[in-house]
Amino acid sequence: MKFWLILVVLSPITYLLVNRSLKNKTTAPVWLCWLIIMLPSCIWTIWTYIFGEQQPLPLPVLLFPLIICPLLYGWLVQRGRIDKPKDAKDAVETSKNKNIAMAQPTAKTTTPRPIDSTEETALRNCFPWNVYYLQNIDYRPQAIFCRGKLKTIPEKAYHEIKNNVEKAFGDRFFLIFQESFKGKPFFALVPNPQAKAEEGEVKSDQRMGLALVLFVITLVTATVAGATINGTSSEKLLSDPSLVLPGLVYSLPLLSIIAVQKFSNYFVAAYYKVRTTLPYFIPFPFLLDSFSLGTLGAILQRKSPIPHRKALFDIAIVGSLLGLLVVIPTLIWGLSLSSVVPLDESSIFNIQAQDPRLSFLLSLLAKLALGSSLTAKMAIELHPLAVAGCVGLFITAVNLMPIGQLDGGHIVHAVFGQKMAIAIGQITRILALLLALIHPYFWIWTIVMWLIPLIDQPALNDVTELDNKRDFLGLLAIALLIVIVLPLPNAIASWLNI
Incomplete structure (x- = not known):
């Protein structure tokens, strides 16, 4: 009976942890993922209840749930994973961080606000030719990509362009500096959802x-x-x-x-x-x-x-x-x-x-x-x-x-x-x-x-x-x-x- 009581105590705690870890990351039912996580404990409890505490768990009964259930859990989470634009990986693997993935508080998808011609000019002026020679600006749903050629050491380029972007746009964007898989450095501007509510969220975290x-x-x-x-x-x-x-x-x-x-x-x-x-x-x-x-x-x-x-x-x-x-x-x-x-x-x-x-x-x-x-x-x-x-x-x-x-x-x-x-x-x-x-x-x-x-x-x-x-x-x-x-x-x- 005590094992069933342990399961009763453990179950809601596990559910809360699973719900928290999967929130905004997958469409897979939380209750099903939780059930898979709890399945090994249930199997072992049933075995103990039927055969008694003195009968040790056979190795297959012990290992099989430990191997299969995590694999099944991972497959289920991956199958229901919320799709993101392909270029999000180029930006920051941006949306693995759910805070970066939330661009507009009123929108379900992450879409940066369009920047007009004046703002685009200001953005281009953030990239001095002798620091980073900007060749094109590419607008995507989750980021604004700025591609060109690096003309100085990376650290100097990042700090100078970051300061310029902050002067032009305040804390409206995160500035990301990353290498593509072809080895070419690029910049990306990703909307900052914490721009107006950072202090209020610190306590809740x-x-x-x-x-x-x-x-x-x-x-x-x-x-x-x-x-x-x-x-x-x-x-x-x-x-x-x-x-x-x-x-x-x-x-x-x-x-x-x-x-x-x-x-x-x-x-x-x-x-x-x-x-x-x-x-x-x-x-x-x-x-x-x-x-x-x-x-x-x-x-x-x-x-x-x-x-x-x-x-x-x-x-x-x-x-x-x-x-x-x-x-x-x-x-x-x-x-x-x-x-x-x-x-x-x-x-x-x-x-x-x-x-x-x-x-x-x-x-x-x-x-x-x-x-x-x-x-x-x-x-x-x-x-x-x-x-x-x-x-x-x-x-x-x-x-x-x-x-x-x-x-x-x-x-x-x-x-x-x-x-x-x-x-x-x-x-x-x-x-x-x-x-x-x-x-x-x-x-x-x-x-x-x-x-x-x-x-x-x-x-x-x-x-x-x-x-x-x-x-x-x-x-x-x-x-x-x-x-x-x-x-x-x-x-x-x-x-x-x-």
Whole structure:
């Protein structure tokens, strides 16, 4: 019965999150998308109800819904995706940001106001011939494209033309500077829907009450999960709620890791005057004690465009690196409290007998924490604090994947440009799929990568490149992802005697 009660609590929260994420993005019925998201939980609950809690979930029953339902959800959302003009991709992938997509408050489609001959003359005068030689102006439903030849360095051209456009049109337009897929820089003027209501919308974006409620619920679900990881059965928790307190050893470090990552993103975005929501924690009361994690992390929604690639890079990398600075000491401490047990190779993720060799970084930290007690053919029975560190490490690895709108996708976009970032993302997907055919461990990474769209939103100035320091940090982030995801090589394992 308790599982049904959990579903009753989880269902409205999930519906609100799905409704918020799909609003103005697809015509697919929200209730159907929500039903697909809830289907795995329903299947597992029905299995538990029929066969009892003592009967573990068969691997196909566990994995099949996790694979099929996200694919079905993505297909349904994509099928009902609201069509946008083809040239919107050239402008900013403009309308992935729903605020940019709303041009006129009284119109259903994004159509910039026609500019008369006088305004067109003013627009042409915004482009000095020795900065950007303007050749033609192309009017499209979502933007006014200004195409020509760049005559100076990109950063100087963007700032000078941006100042000229602001003098001529005020805050009526966003000015976007981007390279086409043929490598030619162009400018685009996109209507700014926040021109008259920016101050009023800042408060509504924060939604502090919603963020606080979601955090409290997540703290509860993660603490209960930590208590079950610590060996307390759900029946004992129901009879004596005070037994949930040891679960704080798991929940507080895990939520701290997530908070550091997301609030770092939030404050760096605020530094660059990019409007975002507060981080929304996602509670997840899993249905079986042995698989309970309590949360799916947190989300941060951006409400205004990124000004340039430097800001895009800084917002992405600061959260991941600072989060990792919390993850590593948490893992070392948690592993030092863990015990060594015989290796059970039948399970990829097993907190009673976790194989640290599945991750290069985890192997090194485990050897550092456990010393000579960790040897070949031995695994680790993870302490709840170590489980929190492992989950934090997994979340960091997911964030660093060079795909789409993940932090790693932002990083490679900022370092290499949008066109190269799309190619890197596709190559990463294919490599993950090939590795998954060799070792089943990589299937979880492969599924995550193929569920995330490749294309990232460009910055307003998406042409000016980064400095050498940021380029180095970007390569370092990719290296960190590799050492987290790739297993420990046999040669190094033999050298370390693990």
